[in-house]
Amino acid sequence: MWKYLLAAIMLPSLLFISCQKNISDVKDVNASQDGIVALLQSLSVDLNKTKDSQARNKTPRQASFQLLSFAIAKAGLANELNDPKFAYTLFAPTDEAFTALGLGTRQAINSVPLEKLKAILLYHVLGSKVMAAQVPVTYTELTMLSNQKAYIIRRDASVFINGTAVVAADIAAKNGVIHAIDRVLLPPAGNIVEVAAANPNFTYLVAAVQKAGLVDALSGTGPLTVFAPTNQAFIDAGFPTISSIEAAPGSALIPILTYHVVAGRTFSSDLMNGQMLSMLSGGMTTISLTNGAQIDGANSMPSNIIQTDVIATNGVIHAIDRVLIP
Numbered sequence: 001m002w003k004y005l006l007a008a009i010m011l012p013s014l015l016f017i018s019c020q021k022n023i024s025d026v027k028d029v030n031a032s033q034d035g036i037v038a039l040l041q042s043l044s045v046d047l048n049k050t051k052d053s054q055a056r057n058k059t060p061r062q063a064s065f066q067l068l069s070f071a072i073a074k075a076g077l078a079n080e081l082n083d084p085k086f087a088y089t090l091f092a093p094t095d096e097a098f099t100a101l102g103l104g105t106r107q108a109i110n111s112v113p114l115e116k117l118k119a120i121l122l123y124h125v126l127g128s129k130v131m132a133a134q135v136p137v138t139y140t141e142l143t144m145l146s147n148q149k150a151y152i153i154r155r156d157a158s159v160f161i162n163g164t165a166v167v168a169a170d171i172a173a174k175n176g177v178i179h180a181i182d183r184v185l186l187p188p189a190g191n192i193v194e195v196a197a198a199n200p201n202f203t204y205l206v207a208a209v210q211k212a213g214l215v216d217a218l219s220g221t222g223p224l225t226v227f228a229p230t231n232q233a234f235i236d237a238g239f240p241t242i243s244s245i246e247a248a249p250g251s252a253l254i255p256i257l258t259y260h261v262v263a264g265r266t267f268s269s270d271l272m273n274g275q276m277l278s279m280l281s282g283g284m285t286t287i288s289l290t291n292g293a294q295i296d297g298a299n300s301m302p303s304n305i306i307q308t309d310v311i312a313t314n315g316v317i318h319a320i321d322r323v324l325i326p
Contacts, residue, residue, distance in 0.1 A: 101184045132166065213259055
């Protein structure tokens with residue numbers, strides 16, 4: 001989805017509350033004499049070594065960062081991120097993370113417009129060195145080098161940024177620290193309505209929001225979390241065309257649409273099995289993680305959460321495959 005993203009470049013600053021607890025779920029890596037980018041070129045780390053992963057019988061696997069290293073060089077950021085005069089924190093997507101985004105080859109990375117590639121990469125970099133144990137236990141807003149906001153939290157021995165888990169932490173470089181992640185972070189391309197409008201899978205949803213007069217509400221400061229039905233979800237719910245949505249009374253669409261919205265920013269990592277969510281409509285939904293991530297409405301079949309943690313400037317979007325009926 002990189003083609004929808006734009007970001008600016010600015011150096012940020014952030015103060016963290018420090019604590020003495022050590023993160024024990026990662027491989028110990030001695031401080032390298034290489035800068036961050038130089039270290040990436042030869043870096044290989046063990047994943048799934050956390051207690052949580054072991055409890056779920058996940059086999060440890062090796063991760064490398066060749067695609068990230070290539071992308072940084074392609075974007076002309078290598079010298080900046082290797083500069084020993086600065087200290088950085090890099091949230092480093094693995095090669096598997098790039099592949100999952102459709103950028104699993106150098107050719108694919110080369111196809112990304114240079115400024116968009118640079119914006120994506122800078123969205124993974126913080127302009128100060130932050131070890132995992134320094135991450136607060138409540139959500140903290142970060143300003144990344146792209147000048148876009150990201151959200152980080154520590155829960156016991158786990159760190160999450162924008163809902164994405166840090167899978168190997170505290171890999172020390174000469175000019176900062178690397179935390180490996182298993183997903184490429186995509187910077188927000190606008191508010192919730194703008195992000196949805198830029199995605200061809202949400203054209204029916206955007207038409208419904210416009211018809212119901214909810215554009216301003218979903219474009220405001222927020223933050224909000226939207227469980228966003230895809231076009232096919234609307235078709236399956238009895239709206240075969242956008243015209244059929246436009247023909248529906250706006251007053252009938254409002255309670256349905258607001259039944260898909262939660263006040264606050266809720267990432268996939270915040271969802272728990274059996275969790276009850278209070279929707280803006282006043283109704284309740286239930287989260288299930290038993291057969292994959294699902295959200296269940298009061299009068300509809302459970303909907304699969306098929307895409308998570310799409311970041312907007314005023315919240316987050318999770319795509320679902322059924323319309324929830326209150």
